[in-house]
Amino acid sequence: MKMGEGVEWAIHCATLLATLPAGAALPAKSLAEYHGVSESYLLKHLKALAAGGILESVPGPKGGYRLAREPDALTFLDIVEAVEGAAPAFRCTEIRQRGPVRADPTACRRPCAIYAIMQEAEEAWRETLKRRTVGDILRHLTETLPPRSHADTAAWIRENARMLPVIGPGSE
Amino acid sequence: MKMGEGVEWAIHCATLLATLPAGAALPAKSLAEYHGVSESYLLKHLKALAAGGILESVPGPKGGYRLAREPDALTFLDIVEAVEGAAPAFRCTEIRQRGPVRADPTACRRPCAIYAIMQEAEEAWRETLKRRTVGDILRHLTETLPPRSHADTAAWIRENARMLPVIGPGSE
DNA sequence: GGAGTGATACTCGGATATCTGGTGTCCGAGTTTTCGCGG
DNA sequence: CCGCGAAAACTCGGACACCAGATATCCGAGTATCACTCC
Numbered sequence: 001m002k003m004g005e006g007v008e009w010a011i012h013c014a015t016l017l018a019t020l021p022a023g024a025a026l027p028a029k030s031l032a033e034y035h036g037v038s039e040s041y042l043l044k045h046l047k048a049l050a051a052g053g054i055l056e057s058v059p060g061p062k063g064g065y066r067l068a069r070e071p072d073a074l075t076f077l078d079i080v081e082a083v084e085g086a087a088p089a090f091r092c093t094e095i096r097q098r099g100p101v102r103a104d105p106t107a108c109r110r111p112c113a114i115y116a117i118m119q120e121a122e123e124a125w126r127e128t129l130k131r132r133t134v135g136d137i138l139r140h141l142t143e144t145l146p147p148r149s150h151a152d153t154a155a156w157i158r159e160n161a162r163m164l165p166v167i168g169p170g171s172e
Numbered sequence: 173m174k175m176g177e178g179v180e181w182a183i184h185c186a187t188l189l190a191t192l193p194a195g196a197a198l199p200a201k202s203l204a205e206y207h208g209v210s211e212s213y214l215l216k217h218l219k220a221l222a223a224g225g226i227l228e229s230v231p232g233p234k235g236g237y238r239l240a241r242e243p244d245a246l247t248f249l250d251i252v253e254a255v256e257g258a259a260p261a262f263r264c265t266e267i268r269q270r271g272p273v274r275a276d277p278t279a280c281r282r283p284c285a286i287y288a289i290m291q292e293a294e295e296a297w298r299e300t301l302k303r304r305t306v307g308d309i310l311r312h313l314t315e316t317l318p319p320r321s322h323a324d325t326a327a328w329i330r331e332n333a334r335m336l337p338v339i340g341p342g343s344e
Numbered sequence: 345g346g347a348g349t350g351a352t353a354c355t356c357g358g359a360t361a362t363c364t365g366g367t368g369t370c371c372g373a374g375t376t377t378t379c380g381c382g383g
Numbered sequence: 384c385c386g387c388g389a390a391a392a393c394t395c396g397g398a399c400a401c402c403a404g405a406t407a408t409c410c411g412a413g414t415a416t417c418a419c420t421c422c
Contacts, residue, residue: 001173001174001175001176001256001257001261002173002259002261002263002366002404003173003261003262003263004173004366004367005263005265005366005367006366006367007262008262008263008264008265008267008286009267011286012267012268012286015286027393027394027395028394028395029393029394033271033272034271034272034273035267035270035271036267036270036271037267037270038367038368038369040368040369040370041367041368041369043395043396044367044368044369044397046395047395047396047397050395050396057394057395057396058375058394058395059373059374059375059376059393059394059395059396060374060375060376060377060392060393060394060395061375061376061377061392061393061394062376062377062393062394063375063376063393063394063395064394064395065395076289076290076293084173087174089173089174089175090175090179090180091174091175091177091180092180093177093180095180095181095184095207095208095209096184098207098208098209099205099206099207099208100205100206100328101206101324101325101328103317103321104317104318104320104321106318110316113309113312113313113316114180114183114184114187114309117248117300117301117304117308117309118248118301120300120304121248121297121298121300121301122297124296124297124299124300125293125294125296125297126293127296128289128292128293128296129289129290129293132289132292137285137286137289140285141285144282144285145275145276146276146278148276149275149276152273153273156272156273174365174405176404176405176406177405177406178405178406199354199355199356200355200356201354201355210406210407210408212407212408212409213406213407213408215356215357216358216406216407216408218356219356219357219358222356222357229355229356229357230355230356231354231355231356231357231412231413231414231415232353232354232355232356232413232414232415232416233352233353233354233355233414233415233416234354234355234415234416235354235355235356235414235415236355236356237356
């Protein structure tokens with residue numbers, strides 16, 4: 001049982017996007033460079049996040065990605081399910097109904113007990129991920145990381161972020 | 173994130189093996205036939221279970237597999253980890269230390285906050301599987317399944333199980 | 345008839361093909377910007 | 384000097400190769416059984 005690498009990328013990207021000013025966007029090229037990963041492949045996952053309602057995409061030059069919700073309303077489970085899909089990891093193939101001594105169909109009205117337990121475990125997993133948000137990570141980093149890191153990141157953000165063409169006096 | 177099909181097979185096999193008399197064994201051929209799955213492939217997983225200390229293998233004719241522990245001492249987590257491996261599904265590649273604005277190595281003494289949360293979720297998952305045993309399933313089936321099913325299974329067991337060459341007057 | 349011995353049949357164990365899904369990459373559609381031109 | 388228009392540059396979006404791990408299978412190692420032979 002292995003989780004795709006894209007999940008890690010997605011969460012880190014969401015965390016970074018949460019630090020930039022409201023309305024601003026960041027292109028995939030910059031996100032990939034910031035995290036030191038392949039731009040082409042990251043784009044694939046960003047697309048999935050946009051399709052899942054996690055990110056919003058702004059097309060054209062000066063475009064990019066930005067969060068579609070408030071960081072506190074963005075749970076880990078949302079991101080994981082957007083990238084990996086919401087299908088359960090354990091799939092019951094109802095093997096109790098196969099073979100020479102298969103169970104009575106009447107008894108199969110109730111779900112398979114083994115499947116129920118596996119679902120219970122996955123539910124506990126999901127519940128934990130549901131309680132944690134990108135906002136939590138943001139606050140945690142603010143408390144633990146040295147101010148120097150924030151300054152560096154903020155400077156890099158200013159260098160790469162694209163403001164919406166509203167009022168913003170372009171820093172460029 | 174997808175779990176291998178072998179996990180389902182393994183749990184069902186363990187449940188079936190738990191129903192046969194103490195000391196008796198059941199060959200892979202019979203287990204595969206009972207569940208309607210490929211014998212060759214099931215053997216691969218049974219081997220993993222034996223290597224993991226879940227099952228004991230008896231070689232030679234009249235040989236087979238049997239549980240290595242009491243059903244109540246056999247948790248779902250034991251079986252899952254024996255088949256799928258104990259490695260965590262989410263793997264942190266420390267991308268915070270990559271890229272142009274990588275975090276200070278001093279700040280990386282503490283584990284990645286994102287990784288910590290994913291570990292916490294997986295720990296909740298493991299904890300749930302740790303609380304459930306094959307004995308629980310056995311009792312559940314005893315309570316819910318009609319007596320007819322038990323009779324059929326018991327008859328099939330008598331037909332296919334191999335007693336240890338101790339005292340047992342061969343029913344054959 | 346009984347014990348010893350060899351062949352036998354059946355079991356598990358490991359090494360070997362095949363195939364799906366994750367990994368990685370590319371080119372095309374769409375939009376904003378920008379430059380040039382005309383008024 | 385200002386407005387309009389076409390070309391260009393940059394973005395995301397979907398379609399196309401590649402590779403690791405799961406899936407599926409086979410043949411070989413080992414042992415209890417069984418039959419045969421000899422005593």
